[in-house]
């Protein structure tokens with residue numbers, strides 16, 4: 001099992017401190033970076049992959065500084081950007097062939113690998129179609145195919161489900177589950193349902209800091225006994241900002257029974273996300 005370790009990572013833009021000493025680990029398996037807009041997810045991934053320069057801290061892969069590893073590290077890593085650029089006049093085949101050559105894949109393996117990844121994202125029939133004819137969801141799936149081409153050891157996805165319909169989201173999850181045995185997969189999202197059933201580890205972020213980093217089961221233990229379903233009759237008894245919604249339920253987090261008819265509830269991934277956005281250190 002490999003470990004990508006981030007220690008005391010900081011990033012500043014002028015006077016603005018965007019990452020405030022991030023320490024966390026990404027293991028072989030699925031690691032979800034979960035946080036609201038602006039929490040710092042993209043910035044962490046950009047720093048890890050060397051797209052932008054960190055202001056401080058270190059990133060190591062199995063104990064080796066990744067920036068000292070240079071080319072060796074870059075060969076192991078593949079990054080799907082939030083807004084993936086394409087050459088619109090290329091076909092899917094031409095685009096993936098170009099990507100495979102850039103990744104340094106041996107020629108005899110390229111054609112089979114292109115067909116394999118296109119099959120995984122259900123684009124086999126579009127092999128020779130120009131990218132400019134693709135829908136947003138098809139482009140997103142092509143970006144996923146490009147990222148997993150040549151089965152890299154470290155796979156980074158920045159909000160990969162944007163533009164995917166519910167069926168394609170499920171398909172994406174199935175692909176991730178297949179790859180997680182051999183790769184460190186990092187997925188950033190603010191949509192809990194993208195990762196709730198598949199993630200091995202969570203890194204919950206808020207305002208440039210890590211609020212929690214552990215397996216969902218360990219984190220559930222931290223908040224067990226604090227999650228409450230609030231019946232309709234009691235909703236008016238709580239400040240509106242303390243309530244969040246899951247399916248048909250209204251919920252709140254509280255160390256004590258918050259309203260007379262509140263019912264204690266089993267923690268879910270949604271509850272973890274909400275706890276990550278509260279002031280007051282629920283996970284400590």
Ligand SMILES: Nc1ncnc2c1ncn2[C@@H]1O[C@H](COP(=O)(O)OP(=O)(O)OP(=O)(O)O)[C@@H](O)[C@H]1O
Nearest residue numbers: 013016018035036037038039040041042043044190
């Ligand atoms: N080039 C930049 N210059 C100044 N501030 C920046 C720059 N890039 C990002 N930021 C700021 O850094 C913070 C974190 O942004 P980042 O994109 O990492 O968040 P995020 O969690 O990925 O958000 P989202 O879910 O919206 O993609 C935000 O406050 C953002 O405005």
